[in-house]
Amino acid sequence: MKKENSAPTMKDVAKEAGVALGTVSKVVNGLPVGDSYRIRVEKAIQKLNYQVNSYAQGLKANRTYTVALLIPNTVDPFYAALTYHINMALLKRKYRMLLCATDFDPKQEQEYISMAQQNKVDGIIGLTYNPALIVAENTPFIAIDRSMGPGIPCVACDNFAGGQLAAEKLADLGCKNVAFLRTGSALINEPNKRKAGFETGCLSRGLSYEMKILDDVDSYEEFEMFLSEHMENGKLAFDGIFCVTDRLACLVLKMLHKLGQRVPEDVQLIGFDGIRAFGTLDYHCSTIVQPVPEIAEMCVELLLRENMLMKPPLVCLPVTYAYGGTTLETQ
Amino acid sequence: MKKENSAPTMKDVAKEAGVALGTVSKVVNGLPVGDSYRIRVEKAIQKLNYQVNSYAQGLKANRTYTVALLIPNTVDPFYAALTYHINMALLKRKYRMLLCATDFDPKQEQEYISMAQQNKVDGIIGLTYNPALIVAENTPFIAIDRSMGPGIPCVACDNFAGGQLAAEKLADLGCKNVAFLRTGSALINEPNKRKAGFETGCLSRGLSYEMKILDDVDSYEEFEMFLSEHMENGKLAFDGIFCVTDRLACLVLKMLHKLGQRVPEDVQLIGFDGIRAFGTLDYHCSTIVQPVPEIAEMCVELLLRENMLMKPPLVCLPVTYAYGGTTLETQ
DNA sequence: CGACAAAAATGAAACGTTACATGAAATGGA
């Protein structure tokens, strides 16, 4: 008597087709099988609506065709774009994706890594904030935007070149006195190169610059004070501002608005990421665009690369400049 | 001789601790075990850094603590918010999430369902566009925004009430002649109730209204023409517009700008979803806010509910009105 | 101190696959 409510197994198919278990396995995996047998098995599979059980496969093969993505959330447009493109890059290779939204919580990041290992994922791609994150020896890990030590490749856009490009574009637009504003964790170390690149660019183009750097905060007020302090007779001391992210650029745009400064008439504003909210009228900032689809592709490609020796410690992908930012739709 | 590079198993732990396999299993699962044994096993687990293999568990238990989410993408802010909140709701219950971005492709939707079944997921939550989607008998399915037939519960916001609310708010703002604009698939049938609700609201408040409905298109031009046709001497025939989504509202805002109409001075604009890009200055539309966290929670709660009989065919969650939309950050 | 009951540890079977050693059948050459 067969169980009623449970899914058919290979054994059921074998019985139905009157062949051996191994024969069904071969048919399912496309291995050579005599035609008469193949046809019988295929009919039985159809009839029973048989689906292979990946858990049994995974157990046997110690290989699960699953990759975990650790990312703070899917709501921030940059993370959303990364998530989407990584999912697509995995799909292309018949891999599944376990989504792990960490909410910037180091504890959750660590827990998700345990969970991923218990799930015997074939690898992990992570954009993480835990400075002491322990990754397993036996699970390949690709870090985004963060160098985590030997054996763990980091994929990032060319942040240094991006900073440099920002300075050059501001210079091209006729700026003389510029500012660099940054929030966010210093732990995410690759993006910190934006600052160094920007300085280099300013120096080579003869721009005078000032910096306002906040660690681990994403707050309005300090920047607002900073900008206010640099106002004199209703005029801002800067004719160009480089914000470390587009998100910050949006906030700064609001502040400038409050201070009576127009963009781009009074001051140039340039962000970073290439992400822009859809459909607004008044966003006249520029941005340094990260190649999100290429970053996604590279993460997946590196992660699944067989040859460990071919995994470089850092891969930098080229950035581009865009006026007004690209929209989410085009990403 | 033990294999070097492979993860330790329960057998390894048992040998290390000098106990039987079953004892280790009990310790791992928190079943009663004598203290001396428990301590020895825990030490061995520590020493070997043992992690249970969910694939073996899943195979044995025919239960995987994994749920698949079918969603077009993670880039559209509404989908992004849903994805995030569903992930969190699952996490709270120690469930994992398999992300399946379908890109609106019916074929991919169907393929992902097969994949999910092969992965023996405990259930599927889907916001899908395939009108002929075949879901498995033995895998619970919760549909978002779409009634898919008996046995498949649908979770949605109260779209009818939302449409009604939009009409009432426009009336409150003093509008007399209003318009309803819609794009998008008629297959996603629950949101279509926005139209009916809006009509009802207009009738009860004595608003005259016009509708422009495009099926399965997400295009500018037709709406632009529609609006142009309703211009006379630089004045728009409508003093209020209800757009079926915030996304469309953003596009319409741009069109109105082109036509020299200001929002909200010349015409009121109201969208739907409660999603707004962060940090823009000029977005003065209102919106009907979907309770995304509650929708997410309800989907998960319904999906994992044991009692099949307690699964209603449709769950409507209340909408609210917001001026200017809520920002992504607050969602 | 021996016998019995209760408690607790043991180890084999099973979950659904894949891989491999085995054996049967079919083919071809002499």
Add this chain to the structure above:
DNA sequence: TCCATTTCATGTAACGTTTCATTTTTGTCG
């Protein structure tokens, strides 16, 4: 016609768990 050789189906072991029937240990009481 018969043997050698290839081809291909078969069935069993193994993957790492959980479960359960069994055996061992412990404790109690007469």
